Amino acid sequence: MIRIDSLVxxxxxxxxxxxxxxxxxxxxxxxxxxxxxxxxxxxLARHLNGIxxxxxxxxxxxxxxxxxHTVAELAAKxxxxxxxxxxxxxxxxxxxxxxxxxxxxxxxxDRRARLVRRALEDTRLTGLEEVHPYQLSLAERKxxxxxxxxxxxxxxxxxxxxxxxxxxxxVRDVAAAVSELAGRxxxxxxxxxDMDFCAENxxxxxxxxxxxxxxxxxxDEVFRAGADLAQAGVEPPQLxxxxxxxxxxxxxxxxxxxxxxxxxx
Amino acid sequence: xxxxxxxxxxxxxxxxxxxxxxxxxxxxxxxAFAVPLTWWPAALFLVVLVPAVLAARxxxxxxxxxxxxxxxxxxxxxxxxxxxxxxEGAELARLGPISVKAEGLAFAAQTATxxxxxxxxxxxxxxxxxxxxxxxxxxQRGLPPNISYVVSATLQIVPAFRERAQxxxxxxxxxxxxxxxxxxxxxxVLLPLIGxxxxxxxxEVEERAVAMEARAFxxxxxxxxxxxxxxxxxxxxxxxxxxxxxxxxxxxNALGVFA
Amino acid sequence: xxxxxxxxxxYPTGSRPALRSLRLAVxxxxxxxxxxxxxxxxxxxxxxLAGFIPHALGGETAGRVVVGGRTVADTPLPDLVRDVxxxxxxxxxQISGVKFTVREELAxxxxxxxVPQEEMVRRVDAxxxxxxxxxxxxRSPYQLxxxxxxxxxxxxxxxxxxxxxxxxxxxxxxxxxxxxQVFDAVRALHRAGVTIVLVExxxxxxxxxxxxxxxLRHGEVALDGPPATVLADPRLADWGVxxxxxxxxxxxxxxxxxxxEDRDLPVTLDAAVAGFRAVTGGVESR
Numbered sequence: 101m102i103r104i105d106s107l108v109x110x111x112x113x114x115x116x117x118x119x120x121x122x123x124x125x126x127x128x129x130x131x132x133x134x135x136x137x138x139x140x141x142x143x144l145a146r147h148l149n150g151i152x153x154x155x156x157x158x159x160x161x162x163x164x165x166x167x168x169h170t171v172a173e174l175a176a177k178x179x180x181x182x183x184x185x186x187x188x189x190x191x192x193x194x195x196x197x198x199x200x201x202x203x204x205x206x207x208x209x210d211r212r213a214r215l216v217r218r219a220l221e222d223t224r225l226t227g228l229e230e231v232h233p234y235q236l237s238l239a240e241r242k243x244x245x246x247x248x249x250x251x252x253x254x255x256x257x258x259x260x261x262x263x264x265x266x267x268x269x270x271v272r273d274v275a276a277a278v279s280e281l282a283g284r285x286x287x288x289x290x291x292x293x294d295m296d297f298c299a300e301n302x303x304x305x306x307x308x309x310x311x312x313x314x315x316x317x318x319x320d321e322v323f324r325a326g327a328d329l330a331q332a333g334v335e336p337p338q339l340x341x342x343x344x345x346x347x348x349x350x351x352x353x354x355x356x357x358x359x360x361x362x363x364x365x
Numbered sequence: 366x367x368x369x370x371x372x373x374x375x376x377x378x379x380x381x382x383x384x385x386x387x388x389x390x391x392x393x394x395x396x397a398f399a400v401p402l403t404w405w406p407a408a409l410f411l412v413v414l415v416p417a418v419l420a421a422r423x424x425x426x427x428x429x430x431x432x433x434x435x436x437x438x439x440x441x442x443x444x445x446x447x448x449x450x451x452x453e454g455a456e457l458a459r460l461g462p463i464s465v466k467a468e469g470l471a472f473a474a475q476t477a478t479x480x481x482x483x484x485x486x487x488x489x490x491x492x493x494x495x496x497x498x499x500x501x502x503x504x505q506r507g508l509p510p511n512i513s514y515v516v517s518a519t520l521q522i523v524p525a526f527r528e529r530a531q532x533x534x535x536x537x538x539x540x541x542x543x544x545x546x547x548x549x550x551x552x553x554v555l556l557p558l559i560g561x562x563x564x565x566x567x568x569e570v571e572e573r574a575v576a577m578e579a580r581a582f583x584x585x586x587x588x589x590x591x592x593x594x595x596x597x598x599x600x601x602x603x604x605x606x607x608x609x610x611x612x613x614x615x616x617x618n619a620l621g622v623f624a
Numbered sequence: 625x626x627x628x629x630x631x632x633x634x635y636p637t638g639s640r641p642a643l644r645s646l647r648l649a650v651x652x653x654x655x656x657x658x659x660x661x662x663x664x665x666x667x668x669x670x671x672x673l674a675g676f677i678p679h680a681l682g683g684e685t686a687g688r689v690v691v692g693g694r695t696v697a698d699t700p701l702p703d704l705v706r707d708v709x710x711x712x713x714x715x716x717x718q719i720s721g722v723k724f725t726v727r728e729e730l731a732x733x734x735x736x737x738x739v740p741q742e743e744m745v746r747r748v749d750a751x752x753x754x755x756x757x758x759x760x761x762x763r764s765p766y767q768l769x770x771x772x773x774x775x776x777x778x779x780x781x782x783x784x785x786x787x788x789x790x791x792x793x794x795x796x797x798x799x800x801x802x803x804x805q806v807f808d809a810v811r812a813l814h815r816a817g818v819t820i821v822l823v824e825x826x827x828x829x830x831x832x833x834x835x836x837x838x839x840l841r842h843g844e845v846a847l848d849g850p851p852a853t854v855l856a857d858p859r860l861a862d863w864g865v866x867x868x869x870x871x872x873x874x875x876x877x878x879x880x881x882x883x884x885e886d887r888d889l890p891v892t893l894d895a896a897v898a899g900f901r902a903v904t905g906g907v908e909s910r
Contacts, residue, residue, distance in 0.1 A: 175541035190560030204541030580733035
């Protein structure tokens with residue numbers, strides 16, 4: 101679904117942001133990209149829809165080589181949720197905003213209507229269709245931006261910091277959308293700093309540091325303490341820290357797993 | 366980070382009070398336009414600006430920018446004034462309806478060198494003067510802080526604004542918006558770009574206003590400066606001298622000295 | 625230090641009051657956390673303490689806000705900044721844009737107040753040292769990371785030596801490294817005796833440093849007390865506030881009979897470690 105081979109990216113300033121990254125992600129996988137600011141997470145994510153082009157190596161999404169397509173063409177394969185909703189919302193109503201992507205992609209009217217309705221339901225925006233997005237709070241605008249990407253119904257979804265600036269309810273919406281999409285065989289890749297969100301909603305965590313992948317595995321494997329993890333600027337999820345402080349040999353990363361281990365003691 | 370055109374160097378010109386350099390730039394420009402002698406602007410450029418730029422150790426950047434800004438103007442001036450000069454006079458060459466006259470060329474040369482002085486003088490100022498220091502000096506001389514704010518903030522915020530426009534363009538392309546194509550499509554593309562840019566700027570302005578007020582920007586008393594801009598008696602005298610020189614060229618021209 | 629006396633407020637465009645009959649006092653030196661769902665009035669509360677309500681934003685107020693003995697509504701904003709410092713969410717929008725180095729950026733407020741130059745240099749140096757950002761002094765504020773920019777925003781109000789510091793979600797736009805820097809600075813200021821009101825949604829961090837936590841809901845104080853009590857309250861989730869995972873784990877453990885009914889639920893890592901050690905008798909899990 102996503103195939104990245106020996107990807108190198110150098111900014112025009114000469115700074116190497118990605119230094120030989122190879123990654124394969126299968127349909128239905130939920131992958132979180134983590135690491136400190138400047139580690140290359142967003143740079144990597146922006147290669148998936150062609151906003152950035154490889155300096156060396158290649159990126160394929162759903163069989164397409166991103167170097168051979170425009171960003172607008174790649175939008176049919178990859179939905180991309182940007183961190184700041186205010187850099188994309190423009191329409192007079194929430195419904196128009198959400199319909200913008202599907203319209204650009206040339207979906208027929210009935211499919212478009214169905215997708216918009218469903219995206220609004222999934223983000224609990226039903227009833228706000230005719231409201232101007234700028235009358236909403238930042239957390240709500242964040243949900244409109246998410247709905248706008250969901251409505252594009254792409255095989256791959258990239259979410260850049262989906263929980264930053266979102267409230268509790270917004271985080272739950274993102275979490276629900278992620279698991280629902282993966283359940284339908286869609287590939288979800290998120291860039292995030294929220295480790296608890298990561299541990300609870302993703303089955304694979306990829307840690308980037310200095311433009312390279314330094315860890316790749318399940319949350320339980322990846323979040324185990326270690327020098328490279330600290331160096332990558334990653335603070336483990338709360339329950340990982342708790343189970344390690346308790347000296348458990350098999351730490352847990354989520355509430356359910358933690359209590360299950362506690363019960364099986 | 367590069368701020369405007371400023372080039373940092375250790376030079377006596379850089380250490381001058383910005384007002385002295387500003388006065389020099391303005392005086393030279395006035396003189397260049399006031400005196401109608403053909404050779405005069407070129408002389409000012411060679412005798413005043415070139416040595417000043419050399420002393421400031423920014424000749425390469427100065428030359429590059431001068432060529433970049435003056436070059437196209439030069440071509441335009443010579444084409445228009447040199448080839449289509451309306452007056453009578455000796456014809457040097459002729460190509461169909463177009464005639465090249467000596468007077469036309471002379472007039473073109475004068476206009477071109479005046480532009481050269483105009484652009485050169487302000488490039489000299491901007492290359493050797495940090496805009497922050499210039500604004501500091503102006504505020505210390507009584508420029509209202511609001512005006513200084515608009516000028517300085519524009520210098521720093523415009524690049525950020527441009528970057529945001531890029532982000533918005535990408536965000537809309539990532540939603541399948543194609544940007545190429547015919548005029549109609551290009552116009553259709555405008556709203557999704559300008560909408561977020563304008564609304565984002567509004568939110569930002571509101572927040573920035575609060576942040577500024579939280580730093581007592583609205584205070585009405587006397588302001589002080591962390592880095593008072595140094596000034597000397599010699600420079601003060603030099604500024605009066607430059608002002609007098611500029612005034613003299615205007616008066617001399619009005620009295621018909623160069624006629 | 626801070627007193628709200630039956631204070632209510634409605635925005636000029638708002639149909640409903642954003643703050644309703646707030647009655648509370650924050651004593652000098654206290655670090656008071658403020659949490660609540662979006663739209664609860666947290667940001668409005670912060671702006672009211674710093675005088676932007678009513679001075680800059682207009683609207684209808686009733687009752688009084690008193691900070692350091694001065695009634696906010698009767699004190700002009702430029703005078704209030706010496707009493708209350710306000711730090712906002714977005715570090716980028718707090719940079720003045722008129723200063724080209726961090727040192728000058730920090731001095732901006734003092735210049736506006738007409739503080740003499742030698743005094744200004746002393747205060748700027750002191751704040752650079754206090755926040756441990758001496759190394760950034762000559763950099764452009766635009767070249768900094770978000771966390772560093774937020775420290776500069778904090779420093780540029782600290783130079784005015786306010787007795788009260790109000791921070792409105794200062795880490796919401798920052799990565800964990802940047803958030804850590806800001807929290808370390810807040811902790812140090814708290815130790816130095818500054819009265820702090822911190823609006824924050826990273827509850828596991830807030831739980832570790834706050835003396836007290838207010839929960840705002842629909843513009844009213846829904847809960848008020850020590851973090852260990854307030855942040856473990858079972859109603860938080862219904863109100864749209866996510867508690868810490870430590871609390872959630874202990875609560876689930878209690879539902880499954882693994883945590884005694886009479887034991888308080890933990891809100892910090894330390895309390896959780898102590899609690900679960902006691903519960904498991906220190907036995908290693910298999």
